[in-house]
Amino acid sequence: QFVAATGATSRTAATYLRSNAWNVERAVDDYYDSGAAAPPCESKALVELFEKYKGTDPEEPSTIGIDGTINYIQDLGVALEDPVVLALAYKLDAPTMGQFPKQRFIKGWQSMNADTIPKMKKAVESLSADLANDPAFFKEVYKFTFGFVRPQGQRVLPLDSAVEYWKLLLEDKFPNEDVFSKWITFVTEEHRKAVPKDTWNMLLDFVVNVLGSEDGLESYDAEGAWPSIFDEFVAYLRR
Structure with missing residues (x-):
């Protein structure tokens, strides 16, 4: 292959x-x-766009760096704190924040049939709609975010970073603002630990399938395959 x-x-x-x-x-x-x-069928328009934003670091000649990423996202008409930036990073297979390697950039945009800024803006609008309306796509982007924002060389996500991205991605997925606020209070004041991948991934399942279910906490199975943090949070809510 x-x-x-x-x-x-x-x-x-x-x-x-x-x-x-x-x-x-x-x-x-x-x-x-x-x-x-060089990959086959490389789009001249995409190469020219990449060259416009790529960095000047001689050690990374084929990567759009932090400054170029900021300029590029702004030219797409998107706020840097908009969740769709994470969806775009997912579609372009960006390895970490502030980096778009050339071949992934080209391959990703080719898959979305966009090779100009106007076309890319329309694609980003579509990604934003998918993020809001397609639970499966949202889950893919949410799971991708853990590795994307995790510091290189670490297995866990610092708690402050996890909280920041939960506020960005999950606040409106909780049943109400009060329950989300209690989760943030619990992890920052009671649990106070960095967040491993399984906790990050399963929080979305917990929110959707337990908190968002008709029976709410009554549907929580303490004997299920949940990380222990969820047992502790359920007990915290029942105090």
Whole structure:
């Protein structure tokens, strides 16, 4: 599959597949990100747009950096604190905040059939609508956000960062503002621990399937596969 997608030799394929745990998609991205080859059907318009915003760091010549990202998002007519920025980062497979590698940028926009700022603005409007109306897409973006904003080299998300992004993404998913406020108070004043991936991911399930259910807390199964923080929060709510 790697050879068919890239035209590389079997030896090159083995090298990139081995370094990416035999994940074909990641290996192909790594191959192109490394500059080993140019991807097929590269859009001239997209390349020119990328060149307009890319950084000047000689160590990262094929990446739009923080300053370029800020300018780019503003040119799309989007506020930096708008949740759709996370949806866009997800669609462009951005590895971390303030970075858009060239090949991922081009591949992502090609998949959305947009190669000009006006077309991209329309695509962003569509992403915003999907974020609001498509629960499956929202869940994908929410889960992506953990790795996207987590500090490099760490396995957990600092609590202050988690709270910031919960306020951005989940506040209106809770049954009401009071319950959300109690969650924030609980994690900051009682639990006071960094947030692992399973807690981050399962909070959305807890909000939708327990707090948002007809029976509310009565539907919570303490014997289920919930991280212990949810047992503690349910007990906190029942005080």
